[in-house]
Amino acid sequence: MIALARAAAICAAANALSLAVAAWVFDRFDVRLGWFVVAVVLFTVLTMVLRGVVVSTVNRFARGYTIAGGLVLTLLVLVLTEVAVPRDGFSIDGWGTWVGVTLIVWAASVAFGEVDNVAPVAQRR
Template sequence: MIRFLIHILINLATAAIGLLLAGWIVPGVVLQPTGFVVAVVVFALAQGVLGPFVFNVARQYASAILGGIGLVTTLIALVIASMFDGGLEISGFMAWVGATLLVWIVTALGGWILGWLFITRRLGKGKGSKVAQ
């Protein structure tokens, strides 16, 4: 249960960081402070739910794009998050491309790094110390 909660917190944190960076770096991406939390939650939820679905669809019908599942999932999650007014607005083709790439890189690397840091290192030590007793 603790691992599950840590995964949720990591996904929310990396989504927030990715969206903030996209808003600061990518022209055409605008984040409204009033809807930022909603945009982060909707994005993280959409990405978490859509990941396995997109993977299964791609595996069945378009196995050539299996390597790009993270990018496709990130793009779809950005589209869904931008549908909610007052949070995330993306305008222009290059803004969509830039935001997708930047948010995907941040969420992927952040997920790996934070997952290793909090789950493998921190919780792994607790398990090792229990076995040694």
């Protein structure tokens, strides 16, 4: 339980940092402070849940699929977060912004994966 809380805290910190950097880099990515906290919490929960599902269903040796899947997963979670959070609190406009934000947040999640040494339940055999 403590390991899960630690992993969630590290994941939330990585997500907060990556979303803040992406908002700073891209003018068409708008995040308001109050909604930023909501977005980070929602993004973190969705990422951790969906990451667990993906990891438990994808062959560990399919690295190419894992990279593409990670990008798709990041994009999906960004879309779900944008749908759930009001537009005046969290909005991404333009395909270039979507691609850039996805890449920044995905890269942070890869870095998080290197720091997070708590293996998902499916890998603890």
